[in-house]
Amino acid sequence: MLTAVAAAALALPAAAWAHAALLRTVPEASRTINSAPPEVRLTYSEPIEPRFAIVSVTDAAGRQVTNGQPTAAAGSPQTIVMPLKRVPEGWYLVFWRVISADGHPVRGAFTFAVGPNPGPPPQFRVPSLSETATTTRLLVSRWLVFLSVLSALGLFVLRALIARPVVRVVRGTSLRVLTLFNGSKRVAAPRRAPVQEPAQESAQRNPKRPDTAP
Numbered sequence: 095m096l097t098a099v100a101a102a103a104l105a106l107p108a109a110a111w112a113h114a115a116l117l118r119t120v121p122e123a124s125r126t127i128n129s130a131p132p133e134v135r136l137t138y139s140e141p142i143e144p145r146f147a148i149v150s151v152t153d154a155a156g157r158q159v160t161n162g163q164p165t166a167a168a169g170s171p172q173t174i175v176m177p178l179k180r181v182p183e184g185w186y187l188v189f190w191r192v193i194s195a196d197g198h199p200v201r202g203a204f205t206f207a208v209g210p211n212p213g214p215p216p217q218f219r220v221p222s223l224s225e226t227a228t229t230t231r232l233l234v235s236r237w238l239v240f241l242s243v244l245s246a247l248g249l250f251v252l253r254a255l256i257a258r259p260v261v262r263v264v265r266g267t268s269l270r271v272l273t274l275f276n277g278s279k280r281v282a283a284p285r286r287a288p289v290q291e292p293a294q295e296s297a298q299r300n301p302k303r304p305d306t307a308p
Contacts, residue, residue, distance in 0.1 A: 113194045113196070113198055113200050114138045114139055114140050114142060114192055114193075114194040114195070114200050115138060115139040115200075116136060116137070116138055116139075116190075116202055117137050117138060117139055117172075118137045119134070119135065119136055119137070119188070119204060119206075120133075120134065120135040121134070121206040122206065123204035123205065123206065124204065124205060124206065125206055125207070126206070126207040126208070126209045126210075126212055127206065127207070127208060127209065128208075128209050128210055129208070130178075130180055130181045130182070130208050131178060131181075131208075132177065132178060133175050133176060133177045133178055134149065134151055134175070134176045134178060134188055135167065135173055135174070135175055135176075136149065136173065136174045136176075136188075136190055137170070137172055137173045137174075138172050138173075138174070138192065139172070140172060140194065140195050141171035141172055141195070142166070142171065142172065142173075142174055142192045142193075143192075143193060144163070144164045144165050144166050144174055146192065146193040147164045147174050147190070147191070147192045147193070148164070148189075148190065148191045148192075149164045149174060149176040149188065149189075149190045150187075150188070150189040150190070150221045151176065151178060151186055151187070151188050151189075152186065152187050152189075152218070152221055153181070153184055153185070153186055154184055154185055154186075154216040154218070156219060156221065158221075159178055159179045159181050159186065160176055160177070160178060160179070161177045161178055161179045162176075162177045164176045174190075174192070181208055182208070183208050183209060183210075183211060183212050183213075184207065184208060184212050184213070185205055185206075185207045185212055185213070185215050185216055185218075186205065186206055186207070186208070187203060187204075187205050187218040187220075187221075188203060188204055188205070188206070189201070189202075189203045189220055189221055190202060190203070197239075203218075203220060205218065
């Protein structure tokens, strides 16, 4: 049984276990644009939770030019939007860190320039950010997912390895479906079927009183 469960887990699509990959950016990486962008857009291969995302945009002197917090684009949960201040000509470094659906942090960086004469690209230093992959909300989310998976597996084992053998061994029992968590998980528990009492024994226990004449 455990072998079958392990085989089913291995048969899940590989995409479910893959890390988030950065597909495209606006502005494009290593490109020069003529006007200052109002925001930076990062599009990934899977939906991203903006509460756990960090996007830093710095100029050549290391000054932050972001204006607010990252948010998800309307109608596109795979895209993170970071608003920017009004930036002058020059080169800019975008450093990002997001959490994949499997709970692993993924990070990267790229540069872009605002022209028409941004000059040669400088040597950027990746900013030192006070961030960690084990925030309270992230830990709670991971434990909720972990406990949900364990509960589903335990209920499956309970039905397959305990409830069904008991029904086969104990006479007069049947499986009764118990619904838990608003029907999201179900487990079968043995229930003893009602035993019909023979008519002769019932008559002996409850003798009928003779009718009395008025």
